[in-house]
Amino acid sequence: xxxxxxxxxxxxxxxxxxxxxxxxxxxxxxxxxxxxxxxxxxxxxxxxxxxxxxxxxxxxxxxxxxxxxxxxxxxxxxxxxxxxxxxxxxxxxxxxxxxxxxxxxxxxxxxxxxxxxxxxxxxxxxxxxxxxxxxxxxxxxxxxxxxxxxxxxxxxxxxxxxxxxxxxxxxxxxxxxxxxxxxxxxxxxxxxxxxxxxxxxxxxxxxxxxxxxxxxxxxxxxxxxxxxxxxxxxxxxxxxxxxxxxxxxxxxxxxxxxxxxxxxxxxxxxxxxxxxxxxxxxxxxxxxxxxxxxxxxxxxxxxxxxxxxxxxxxxxxxxxxxxxxxxxxxxxxxxxxxxxxxxxxxxxxxxxxxxxxxxxxxxxxxxxxxxxxxxxxxxxxxxxxxxxxxxxxxxxxxxxxxxxxxxxxxxxxxxxxxxxxxxxxxxxxxxxxxxxxxxxxxxxxxxxxxxxxxxxxxxxxxxxxxxxxxxxxxxxxxxxxxxxxxxxxxxxxxxxxxxxxx
Numbered sequence: 001x002x003x004x005x006x007x008x009x010x011x012x013x014x015x016x017x018x019x020x021x022x023x024x025x026x027x028x029x030x031x032x033x034x035x036x037x038x039x040x041x042x043x044x045x046x047x048x049x050x051x052x053x054x055x056x057x058x059x060x061x062x063x064x065x066x067x068x069x070x071x072x073x074x075x076x077x078x079x080x081x082x083x084x085x086x087x088x089x090x091x092x093x094x095x096x097x098x099x100x101x102x103x104x105x106x107x108x109x110x111x112x113x114x115x116x117x118x119x120x121x122x123x124x125x126x127x128x129x130x131x132x133x134x135x136x137x138x139x140x141x142x143x144x145x146x147x148x149x150x151x152x153x154x155x156x157x158x159x160x161x162x163x164x165x166x167x168x169x170x171x172x173x174x175x176x177x178x179x180x181x182x183x184x185x186x187x188x189x190x191x192x193x194x195x196x197x198x199x200x201x202x203x204x205x206x207x208x209x210x211x212x213x214x215x216x217x218x219x220x221x222x223x224x225x226x227x228x229x230x231x232x233x234x235x236x237x238x239x240x241x242x243x244x245x246x247x248x249x250x251x252x253x254x255x256x257x258x259x260x261x262x263x264x265x266x267x268x269x270x271x272x273x274x275x276x277x278x279x280x281x282x283x284x285x286x287x288x289x290x291x292x293x294x295x296x297x298x299x300x301x302x303x304x305x306x307x308x309x310x311x312x313x314x315x316x317x318x319x320x321x322x323x324x325x326x327x328x329x330x331x332x333x334x335x336x337x338x339x340x341x342x343x344x345x346x347x348x349x350x351x352x353x354x355x356x357x358x359x360x361x362x363x364x365x366x367x368x369x370x371x372x373x374x375x376x377x378x379x380x381x382x383x384x385x386x387x388x389x390x391x392x393x394x395x396x397x398x399x400x401x402x403x404x405x406x407x408x409x410x411x412x413x414x415x416x417x418x419x420x421x422x423x424x425x426x427x428x429x430x431x432x433x434x435x436x437x438x439x440x441x442x443x444x445x446x447x448x449x450x451x452x453x454x455x456x457x458x459x460x461x462x463x464x465x466x467x468x469x470x471x472x473x474x475x476x477x478x479x480x481x482x483x484x485x486x487x488x489x490x491x492x493x494x495x496x497x498x499x500x501x502x
Contacts, residue, residue: 001062002081007092007105009233010055010081012065016073018049023226024175027070028053030077034063042229042267043067047179054233056270057083058092058105093235093270094198096293100315100350101396102273109394112317112352113386114142114200115379118243120371121188122149122159131371132191138374139383140355142198144319146243147185147227151209154327154358155369160184163212172211174219177226186231193236200238200319202277203227203260206247213248217256224260228267237272239264240296244279261291277319287312300331302342303412305349306399316351323368324376325358332358332368336377337451341493343382344423344450347389348412350399355382384453392419392499418500423450430490431461445486448495458496459487 004010012030016022028043030053043053051074057063060083067077086092092105102110115138120131135143149159161181164172189199203224206213215223231237241260242248257276264274275296276285287295288311295312298320308316324339325332339355346353357367357376365372389397393416400415401408413422422432447458462485488494 003084004057004081005090006057006060006083006086007090007235008056008087010057010063010083011233012053012055012067012077012079013046014051014053014067014074014077015049016051016071018047021175022051023177023222025070026051026074028067028074029069030055030065030067032057032063032065034059034061039269041233041269042225043069044226044229045179046183052230054230056233056235058270060084089196090235093272094238095271095273096315098396099313100309100398102294102315109390109396110141110198111386111389111393111396112142112198112315113140113355113382114144114198114317114319114352115140115355115357116144116319116323116368117371118144118146118202118205118369119150119155119159120145120369121185122161123157123370124160127365127370127372128188130373132188132195134371134373135192135195135197138379139386140379141196141386142200142238142354143192144200144202144240144243144354146202146205148205148208148212149210150205150207150369152207152369153329154361154364154366155207156364162210174211174215174223177223182230186234189231189234189236193234198236198238199234200240201227201231202240202243204241204245204248204252205243206279213251220252220256221259221263224263225267228264232268232270232272235270239268239272239274241274241276243277244298245276245285246283247279257285258289258291261289265291275317287314300342302346302351302353303349305346305351309350309399317354318346318351319354320356321346321353323356323358324378325356325366325368326360327358327366329358332356336381337493339378340381340385340450341425343378343385344493344495345412345425347385347397348399348414348421348423350397350414355379381450381453385450388448388455388497392416392497397421420498422496422498424488424492424494424496426492428490428492428494429488431485431487432496433485442501444497444499444501446497446499447486447488448497450493450495455497461485461487 022045030041032039041055046052064080069075091108094102094110097103163181165176165178192199273293277296281299294315297318300322302321321342322334323332324336343353359375397414400413445458
């Protein structure tokens with residue numbers, strides 16, 4: 001009997017006619033059943049008379065399937081396979097966990113540290129291989145990437161493949177997806193999966209000269225359903241309805257975006273994460289809508305992260321807090337120190353940030369658009385932060401205080417179980433009395449240099465009893481409810497880690 005590991009892909013290929021336009025004319029689905037449970041899986045046409053169904057089993061044991069189709073040759077096909085133990089390193093799709101955080105299907109926490117390479121799969125194959133090689137050591141576990149090619153400064157080359165077929169007259173036929181393009185795209189998603197990297201797939205964007213933005217509502221709807229049928233069985237898929245959706249509202253009004261979410265829900269049987277990304281910081285989508293799983297946002301003011309958590313009640317991923325680089329656009333020329341700083345603020349205010357790099361290049365090979373190599377310095381510090389938090393954080397960091405409470409309106413701190421972090425950021429105190437009410441117990445206190453990437457025991461000093469509204473300690477009954485004070489070097493970008501001794 002055929003076997004497929006849990007959270008891997010069982011693929012059923014069926015032969016049928018290639019005449020007419022099967023993309024428009026043929027419907028195909030299958031129901032996969034196990035012990036009274038039934039999962040509907042849509043199929044798709046893969047060209048050359050090949051019709052495909054892909055299924056990702058989530059439990060071990062024997063599964064049975066039966067097809068349904070508008071085409072007699074594809075109707076009523078039955079069979080079975082056995083789902084075996086997951087492959088090493090496979091933890092299943094990422095889901096929302098503990099309201100503001102993420103975890104894999106098997107419960108393994110997922111702390112999101114992503115990057116952006118919008119059009120990397122549309123570049124020459126050698127450059128794509130270089131991008132994958134860079135990702136093997138860069139430390140990112142998510143990448144934002146578009147289905148469509150992009151026409152934008154520093155990214156004006158023709159794509160490797162047209163996403164839809166091009167006729168003899170040179171016109172794209174938006175009623176005929178190009179199977180070659182999609183096979184390549186999904187092969188790169190598979191390579192990311194094997195590296196342990198989530199593929200945050202951007203379905204629409206406004207930077208277009210090929211006509212993709214001008215597809216009709218019916219063509220848009222079919223395209224979204226086709227993507228779900230084709231890609232949803234990859235366990236590392238996330239759906240991003242758009243990059244900067246608000247720049248497309250003149251042709252795709254709000255009700256169409258809502259419909260796209262519903263189409264994904266109808267055709268993705270695994271419930272992959274779904275969100276949408278804004279351009280104007282005043283144009284956030286209403287992420288409280290039930291079909292949105294998490295907040296995807298573009299905003300440089302990362303200290304507002306707790307406000308977004310409170311407003312939407314969902315995980316917050318600030319995928320564009322601006323990019324490290326030196327290009328002319330203001331969003332693409334912040335320093336490595338500043339981007340690292342924004343990652344720490346976001347993490348210790350209960351959210352997740354995204355990386356991007358935009359350094360001028362003689363051949364316009366800029367990471368944010370095309371991938372290739374990383375030339376900056378922030379990625380190393382972001383990797384350090386990820387490794388640090390993955391040692392300690394299980395349920396997800398909960399920010400301390402709020403946007404108005406002292407001192408966390410200026411500095412940032414968070415906790416998870418027996419570990420607590422304080423990030424001083426631009427502040428550079430020479431000493432600090434902890435503002436964290438601690439119960440009895442022994443604690444290790446480490447001083448972290450977020451730029452030098454060093455960790456050393458903090459120098460403990462007797463706790464001061466500061467004014468309760470001006471300093472970090474909480475005063476109860478005239479005494480500071482603080483277990484310790486520490487001496488600090490008096491320079492910026494330092495953090496403290498407080499861990500209970502086990």
